[in-house]
Amino acid sequence: MDHVFGTDSSVYQGEKMEERANLMNVMKFSIKVLIQSALNLGSSLDSEYQPLKQFFLVIEHCLKHGLKVKKSFIGQNKSFFGPLELVEKLCPESSELFTNIRNLPEIKSAVGRGRAWLHLAVMQKKLADYLQALIDHKHLLSEFYEQDALMMEEEGVVIVGLLVGLNMIDANLCLKGEDLDSQVGVIDFSFYLKDLQQNDNDKHADEIAAVRDQKHYLEELNRHLSCTVGDLQAKVESLEKANIKLNEELLATKDRVVSLQQEHDELLKENEQIRHKSERHAEVNKQDSKVELETYKQSRQGLDEMYNEVWKQLRVEKQSRLEMEKELELQVGLKAEMEIAMKLLEKDIHEKQDTLIVLRKQLDDVKTINLQMCRKVQDAETALNTKSEVLASNLVKIEQMVTAKKHIEERLQKSEKARQATEESCNKMKMEFGSKIDALQQELETQRKRFSIMEQDLILEREKSQNLKKDLQNEKDVSSSLRTELKNLSKLKRDFDALQLEKKQLRTRCDEQEQALQEMGLHLSQSKLKMEDIKEVNKALKGHTWLKDDEATGCKQCNKEFSISRRKHHCRNCGDIFCNTCSSNELSLPSYPKPVRVCDTCHNILLQRCSSNAS
Incomplete structure (x- = not known):
C-alpha cells in the first residue's frame, strides 16, 4: 500500500510539473506575441486589442493555479484577488491603485477586482515589480497557495522576469462599462501558432506539436472552468431559493417571538409565586451550606499540598530555563565574536591587497621611468654622433676653403707682379715702340677686367669664409651644450643605477610580502572555509x-x-x-x-x- 501511495504521489507531482511548464510556455508565447504586435502597431494599446485580452486571460490562469479553496457561510471561495491584496502592504506606492479599484461601483465580485487590478498595473508598468514583491514574501503567499503552485515555485520567478518586457508597451485601458465580474474568455492559440509558422515552418515542427498539445490541455482546462462556472451559477440559484425560504422562516420566527413574549409575562407571574416559596427554603439551605463549608475546608487543605508540590516543580523548570537561556546567550556571543573576527580578517586581507597594488604601481612607475631614461640616453647618443659627423664635415670644408684662399692670394700676387712687369714693359715699349702702344693698352684693359673679376671672387670667398666661421661658432656652442648634456647623462646614469638598486630591493620586499600574503591567504582560506561552514549551518537553520x-x-x-x-x-x-x-x-x-x-x-x-x- 505504501508503495502504491508513493507512486500515486509521484504521478501527481509529475502532473503538477507538467501543468506549470505548460502555463509558463503559454505565458512566454503570449508575452512574445503581445510585444511584437505592439511594436509593429506603434501606438498605445486599448482594452479591445486581442493579444492584450489573451495576455490577461493567460496571467489570470497563472494566478489561479494552486489556489487554496476558502470556505465561508455562502460556500467555497477561490479568488486570486486575495494574494494581490498583499501588494498594498508590501508596496506603499500601490495604494492609489487599490483606491481606484474600490471607487469602481460597477465591480462587485473579487474576480472583477483582480482583473481591474491587472489592467491598472499594466497601465502603470508596475506589474512585474508588484508580483516580484509577492514572490519575495512566499511565507505570506503560503496562506493562499498550495506548496506546488506556480507562484510558489521557480516558474513564478521566470514569469515575473518575462513580465519586465511589458514595460516597453504603452496601454490606455478604460474600465468603465466593462463587465469584469461575469466575463468568461477562452484562450485563442491561433496567435501563437501563426507566430511559430511564420518564423520557421520546417525546423520547429516538434515545438508546434508541443504547443498543440498545450492548446488541447488548456481547452480541457477551459472546459473544466466553464463547468465550474455553471456549477457556481446553479449554486447561486440554489442560494437565492434558500434566501427566499429564510425570509419566510424569518416571518414565522417573528410570530413565534410575539407568542414567546406572552409566555414570558405568564412566567414572570409564576416566578413571583415561586419566590415566596424559595424564601421558605432559604433557611433550610443555610444549614446545608454550613455543612458544605466544612467539607470544602477539608478538601482545600489537600489542594494546598498539591499546589506546593506544583510550585516546587515550576521553580525547578524556571531554573532549567534560565540555564538554557544563558547557554543561548553564550552561543550568540560566540557567533558575534566569530563574525567580528571574520570582518577583521577580511579588513586585513583588503589592506594587504591594497599595499600590494600600491607596490605594483610603484614598480610599474619605476619601469616606465627606466624605459624613458634609456630612450633619452639613446636619443642623446644618436644626436652626439650626428653632430660629431657634421663637425668633421665642417672642419674638412674649412680646410678646403683655407687652401682655396691661399691659392687665390698666390694668384693675386702673381697677377700684381705681372701687372707691374707689364707696366714697366709698357713704359719701355713707349719709348721704343710707339706703334705697339695701342695693342698693349688693350692687353692692359683685359688684364684689368681679369683683375676686377678676381677681386669679386675674393670678396665672395671672404663672405663664404665669414659664414663658415659663424657656422664654426654655432657648432662649438652646440658641442658645448652636448658636453653639458653628457655630464647630465652621467648623472642620470648614476640615478638610473640607484633606481635599479631600489627596484631590486622593492622586488625582494614584494617577493617577501607575496610569500607572507600567500601564507596568510592559506590560513585565511582555511578560516574562511570554517566560517562559511558555520554560515551555511546558520543559513540552513535560519533560511x-x-x-x-x-x-x-x-x-x-x-x-x-x-x-x-x-x-x-x-x-x-x-x-x-x-x-x-x-x-x-x-x-x-x-x-x-x-x-x-x-x-x-x-x-x-x-x-x-x-x-x-x-x-
Missing part, C-alpha cells in the same frame, strides 16, 4: 536572506547596471543579485539538492571547499 530587487541597481560583481536585456538573478548560496554572466554556474547545495544558480565567487569557494574536504 537564506535574499536581497530585494529594489535594493540592487547593478551587478554586485561587475557593477553593470540592470536593464531589459541585462536581467537580475539571485545567487542561491549568498542571496545577492548578479547579472547572467556573473552567475552562469550551477551547483547542488545542502538546501537545494538539485543544481541551482550560483555566482562566480560562491562557485569558486564551494569548489575549493569540496577539494579540501576530498584531500
Whole structure:
C-alpha cells in the first residue's frame, strides 16, 4: 500500500510539473506575441486589442493555479484577488491603485477586482515589480497557495522576469462599462501558432506539436472552468431559493417571538409565586451550606499540598530555563565574536591587497621611468654622433676653403707682379715702340677686367669664409651644450643605477610580502572555509536572506547596471543579485539538492571547499 501511495504521489507531482511548464510556455508565447504586435502597431494599446485580452486571460490562469479553496457561510471561495491584496502592504506606492479599484461601483465580485487590478498595473508598468514583491514574501503567499503552485515555485520567478518586457508597451485601458465580474474568455492559440509558422515552418515542427498539445490541455482546462462556472451559477440559484425560504422562516420566527413574549409575562407571574416559596427554603439551605463549608475546608487543605508540590516543580523548570537561556546567550556571543573576527580578517586581507597594488604601481612607475631614461640616453647618443659627423664635415670644408684662399692670394700676387712687369714693359715699349702702344693698352684693359673679376671672387670667398666661421661658432656652442648634456647623462646614469638598486630591493620586499600574503591567504582560506561552514549551518537553520530587487541597481560583481536585456538573478548560496554572466554556474547545495544558480565567487569557494574536504 505504501508503495502504491508513493507512486500515486509521484504521478501527481509529475502532473503538477507538467501543468506549470505548460502555463509558463503559454505565458512566454503570449508575452512574445503581445510585444511584437505592439511594436509593429506603434501606438498605445486599448482594452479591445486581442493579444492584450489573451495576455490577461493567460496571467489570470497563472494566478489561479494552486489556489487554496476558502470556505465561508455562502460556500467555497477561490479568488486570486486575495494574494494581490498583499501588494498594498508590501508596496506603499500601490495604494492609489487599490483606491481606484474600490471607487469602481460597477465591480462587485473579487474576480472583477483582480482583473481591474491587472489592467491598472499594466497601465502603470508596475506589474512585474508588484508580483516580484509577492514572490519575495512566499511565507505570506503560503496562506493562499498550495506548496506546488506556480507562484510558489521557480516558474513564478521566470514569469515575473518575462513580465519586465511589458514595460516597453504603452496601454490606455478604460474600465468603465466593462463587465469584469461575469466575463468568461477562452484562450485563442491561433496567435501563437501563426507566430511559430511564420518564423520557421520546417525546423520547429516538434515545438508546434508541443504547443498543440498545450492548446488541447488548456481547452480541457477551459472546459473544466466553464463547468465550474455553471456549477457556481446553479449554486447561486440554489442560494437565492434558500434566501427566499429564510425570509419566510424569518416571518414565522417573528410570530413565534410575539407568542414567546406572552409566555414570558405568564412566567414572570409564576416566578413571583415561586419566590415566596424559595424564601421558605432559604433557611433550610443555610444549614446545608454550613455543612458544605466544612467539607470544602477539608478538601482545600489537600489542594494546598498539591499546589506546593506544583510550585516546587515550576521553580525547578524556571531554573532549567534560565540555564538554557544563558547557554543561548553564550552561543550568540560566540557567533558575534566569530563574525567580528571574520570582518577583521577580511579588513586585513583588503589592506594587504591594497599595499600590494600600491607596490605594483610603484614598480610599474619605476619601469616606465627606466624605459624613458634609456630612450633619452639613446636619443642623446644618436644626436652626439650626428653632430660629431657634421663637425668633421665642417672642419674638412674649412680646410678646403683655407687652401682655396691661399691659392687665390698666390694668384693675386702673381697677377700684381705681372701687372707691374707689364707696366714697366709698357713704359719701355713707349719709348721704343710707339706703334705697339695701342695693342698693349688693350692687353692692359683685359688684364684689368681679369683683375676686377678676381677681386669679386675674393670678396665672395671672404663672405663664404665669414659664414663658415659663424657656422664654426654655432657648432662649438652646440658641442658645448652636448658636453653639458653628457655630464647630465652621467648623472642620470648614476640615478638610473640607484633606481635599479631600489627596484631590486622593492622586488625582494614584494617577493617577501607575496610569500607572507600567500601564507596568510592559506590560513585565511582555511578560516574562511570554517566560517562559511558555520554560515551555511546558520543559513540552513535560519533560511537564506535574499536581497530585494529594489535594493540592487547593478551587478554586485561587475557593477553593470540592470536593464531589459541585462536581467537580475539571485545567487542561491549568498542571496545577492548578479547579472547572467556573473552567475552562469550551477551547483547542488545542502538546501537545494538539485543544481541551482550560483555566482562566480560562491562557485569558486564551494569548489575549493569540496577539494579540501576530498584531500
